[in-house]
Amino acid sequence: MPEADRRLKVLIVDDEPGMRAGAERALEGFSVRLDEFGETVAFSVIPAATGGEALEAIRAAAPDLVLLDYKLPDMTGIDVLAAAPERPAFLTIMITAFASLDVAVAATKRGAFDFLAKPFTPEELRATVAKAARSVYLQRKAGALEEEKRQLRFNFVTVLAHELKAPLAAVEGYMHLMRERIKGPELAAYDQMIERSVVRIAGMRKLVMDLLDLTRLESGRKARAFEPVDLRRAASLAADAVAAAAEKGGVKVEVRAEPGLVLRADPGEVDMVLSNLLTNAVKYNRRGGSAALELTRTSPSSVLVRCSDTGIGMTPEEQAKLFGEFVRIKNEHTRAVDGSGLGLSILRRIARLYGGDVKVSSEYGKGTVFEVTLNDAAGGNSPAPEAPEGQHGRHHG
Amino acid sequence: MTNSEKIKVLVAEDDPDMLEQIKLYLEAEGYDIVTAAGQKEAEGLIKPGAFQAAVLDLMMENQDSGFVLSYRIKKMDPKVPVIIVTSVTRDTGHSFDKAQDPKSWIKADVIIHKELRFEQLKAALKRLLGAGEAHA
Numbered sequence: 001m002p003e004a005d006r007r008l009k010v011l012i013v014d015d016e017p018g019m020r021a022g023a024e025r026a027l028e029g030f031s032v033r034l035d036e037f038g039e040t041v042a043f044s045v046i047p048a049a050t051g052g053e054a055l056e057a058i059r060a061a062a063p064d065l066v067l068l069d070y071k072l073p074d075m076t077g078i079d080v081l082a083a084a085p086e087r088p089a090f091l092t093i094m095i096t097a098f099a100s101l102d103v104a105v106a107a108t109k110r111g112a113f114d115f116l117a118k119p120f121t122p123e124e125l126r127a128t129v130a131k132a133a134r135s136v137y138l139q140r141k142a143g144a145l146e147e148e149k150r151q152l153r154f155n156f157v158t159v160l161a162h163e164l165k166a167p168l169a170a171v172e173g174y175m176h177l178m179r180e181r182i183k184g185p186e187l188a189a190y191d192q193m194i195e196r197s198v199v200r201i202a203g204m205r206k207l208v209m210d211l212l213d214l215t216r217l218e219s220g221r222k223a224r225a226f227e228p229v230d231l232r233r234a235a236s237l238a239a240d241a242v243a244a245a246a247e248k249g250g251v252k253v254e255v256r257a258e259p260g261l262v263l264r265a266d267p268g269e270v271d272m273v274l275s276n277l278l279t280n281a282v283k284y285n286r287r288g289g290s291a292a293l294e295l296t297r298t299s300p301s302s303v304l305v306r307c308s309d310t311g312i313g314m315t316p317e318e319q320a321k322l323f324g325e326f327v328r329i330k331n332e333h334t335r336a337v338d339g340s341g342l343g344l345s346i347l348r349r350i351a352r353l354y355g356g357d358v359k360v361s362s363e364y365g366k367g368t369v370f371e372v373t374l375n376d377a378a379g380g381n382s383p384a385p386e387a388p389e390g391q392h393g394r395h396h397g
Numbered sequence: 398m399t400n401s402e403k404i405k406v407l408v409a410e411d412d413p414d415m416l417e418q419i420k421l422y423l424e425a426e427g428y429d430i431v432t433a434a435g436q437k438e439a440e441g442l443i444k445p446g447a448f449q450a451a452v453l454d455l456m457m458e459n460q461d462s463g464f465v466l467s468y469r470i471k472k473m474d475p476k477v478p479v480i481i482v483t484s485v486t487r488d489t490g491h492s493f494d495k496a497q498d499p500k501s502w503i504k505a506d507v508i509i510h511k512e513l514r515f516e517q518l519k520a521a522l523k524r525l526l527g528a529g530e531a532h533a
Contacts, residue, residue, distance in 0.1 A: 170414035176515075182421055196414050 004031050004042030008133055011046045011063035013054040013080065014095065015073050020047040023067060026122035032130040034137055041133050051075035055083055062088045065132050067116070067125075069095045070103050078106050089139070091132045095120075163207060163341065167200035207340040213272065214342050217349045224266040226377045231295050231303065232257040234267065238274035239293065242282050250287035251309075253278065257295035263303050264376040269350045276343040277307035277370055284368070285311035301376040302356070308369040314362040322360060323348060347372065403429035404526060407448040409439035409466060410482075411457040419452060422515045423522070436462035443469050448477070450526055452518065453505075455483035467505045478525030480518065481505040 012023045024045045031042040046061050048054040051072045057063065070077040077094055084090075091113040096103050104115055113135060116128050174193040183189035235255045246253045263270065274293065281291035289310040298304045314322070323344050347370075348358045356373035406428045410416040413434065420430045431448050433439035436457045442448070443466070451470055455463035463481040470477050507521045 166412055166415075170412060170418070173414065173418040173515075177418060177421055182425060196417075200414060 005039040007042050007044050008064040008136060009046060009061060010043050010065045010067060010129065011048060011054065011057050011061065011090075012067045013048045013051070013072065013077070014067075014069040015049050015071075016069075017049075019069070019095075020049070022122070023125060026125045027129065030126055030129075032133050034134055037137050037141070039137075041137075043129065043133075049073075051077075051080045051083075054080050058084050058090065063090050064136050065129065066090050066092045067095060067129075068092055068112075070097075070107070078103070081107070081111065091136055093128055093132055160211070164204060167204045170200045171197045203340075207342070210340040210342040210346060214346050214349065217346065217353070224269070224377075226264055226266055228262045229265045229267050229270050231261040231263055231270070232259060234270050235274055235293055235295055238271060238278050241275055242278045245279070246282045246291070249282060249285060250289075251282050251285045252290040253282065254290065254292040255294075256292065258297070261295055261297060261303065263374055265354065265374065266377070269353070270374075272346055273305065273350050273372060273374070276347045277305065277372070280343060280370075281307050281309035281311065281368070285309050289367075298373070303374050305372040305374065306369065307372075308367060310367045313364040313366045313368055315364045318364075319360060319362055323358075403427060404450065405429045405431055405448040406522065407431045407433065407439065407442060407451040407453075407470075409433040409436065409451070409457065409463075410454040411435045411462075412454070415454070419515070419518070422519065423452075426519055426522075428522070436466060439466050440469065443473055445473060450478045450480070450522055452480045452482060452522070455481050464505075478507075478522070479505045480507045480509060480521050480525070482509045482518070 010027060012020050014020050014023070024047065027043045027045055029042075031040050033040050043065075046057050046063060048057050051074045054066070054068070054072075058066065068077040068080060072080070075083075081092060092107070092111065093114045093116055094104070094107040094112045095116045095118060096107075097118050104112075107115070113132055114128055116125065174197045177183075178190050178193060232255075235257050239253050239255045242253060278291060278293055281293075285291060291307070291309040291311075294306045294308075296304050296306070344358070351358050351372050351374060354374040354377060356375055359371040360368065361371075362368035404427075406423055408416060408419050408423070408430055409432075410419060411434060416432055416434060420432055423430055431442060433442055436459060439453070451466070453463040453466050455461070457463070459465070463483065467479045467481060470479055506525050509517055509521065
């Protein structure tokens with residue numbers, strides 16, 4: 001007999017002492033190996049002779065399983081189920097006489113999990129209990145997953161709120177300072193405060209926009225329109241979009257793509273990938289540095305997008321944190337850098353929709369290289385994102 | 398009050414706008430402000446006599462930047478009042494208070510939770526500096 005990892009409490013409700021004793025004997029020393037959970041479960045039995053005793057035991061002992069006779073001296077098994085508290089949850093196995101289909105239907109409506117028809121053998125009892133034990137485990141596992149999802153969601157919203165609060169506080173603070181005329185009556189004295197407020201508000205707008213993009217991608221609700229996308233053209237458009245920031249930061253931007261490089265994709269998603277890569281390469285750079293976007297065909301249906309910069313680079317610790325939502329690497333070089341912290345989450349999400357992924361290699365103080373692989377999208381226009389060849393299902397989490 | 402008599406306050410805050418605003422408010426109160434844009438920069442400024450009080454943001458490069466700085470300042474001179482500003486308890490549900498009295502190990506004199514209110518900060522500084530002078 002293997003050592004039990006856990007004991008489930010089984011409440012046996014029957015007015016016949018022989019039945020209670022028989023069930024107790026049948027479960028004594030009985031254990032079930034649940035291979036999918038890597039655990040062995042044994043059982044401890046709590047007897048009850050009446051509906052009243054059963055309800056008492058459910059409240060006091062919180063059983064995992066209840067073996068419940070339908071005909072009890074003070075009430076029916078259905079009445080017990082109706083009167084029992086909803087939590088903690090237990091599984092019910094109704095014990096009924098032959099041919100009482102009505103009872104079975106009523107009990108199922110009240111949430112009975114299974115039935116045992118009287119008379120039953122110890123083997124039948126064990127088989128039914130083993131099935132119920134597996135179900136108890138499955139339910140608990142599902143509950144734990146649900147809880148984990150709730151926690152993730154809570155964390156996301158918490159960090160999001162924090163990310164919005166910081167710029168709000170900054171703008172609000174400047175408003176108060178201006179109202180107090182802290183720098184005197186001249187409007188020009190407040191130019192810097194106004195400029196900084198505009199910058200922080202733009203940051204909030206970007207965060208909200210990125211959040212919408214990410215939410216649409218995650219939900220799978222965004223209508224995607226696939227068409228052949230000229231990547232050379234898309235890359236030069238993305239480069240144009242960062243030209244002003246690059247000039248301001250003194251960063252040279254280069255685009256290299258062979259002519260006729262076409263990917264079947266949603267043009268908006270391609271632009272999000274290329275723009276995110278270039279924006280990061282320009283932002284996390286230094287005066288006199290450069291950023292290069294190279295696109296090459298690696299197979300008839302796939303493309304490699306490589307974005308390298310001579311920027312500030314990242315330490316291994318910083319790289320490990322990189323793909324977390326709202327993560328912006330904070331060090332003395334990045335103080336002036338703003339962003340939503342969602343760009344790379346978006347990038348990776350899109351890459352995976354195209355059956356690809358994002359790889360990063362970086363050296364602190366030298367620069368960073370991002371490599372994104374994208375495959376042709378399969379099929380026609382799709383209402384919901386589906387990865388090509390179904391290698392990557394929808395992401396839940 | 399001449400310039401040399403002004404009380405010097407170290408303000409460490411990694412949000413450039415918050416740093417600027419705290420500086421403006423405290424300067425208007427007559428303090429001389431030494432700014433640090435992060436933990437590392439602030440560490441370089443911790444020297445005897447460099448400042449008479451410190452206002453530190455909790456989360457800068459690290460989650461506990463403010464605590465680390467406070468510890469160093471108090472080790473250098475336990476009489477320098479330290480105010481740590483944080484909204485972390487409200488935002489994350491983390492609690493410093495549950496496990497133990499935070500001040501016993503953080504060694505800060507005041508921890509301002511929630512959103513920073515400048516009035517609150519001014520009052521705390523005034524109170525702590527007043528107490529410091531009484532001891533001296």
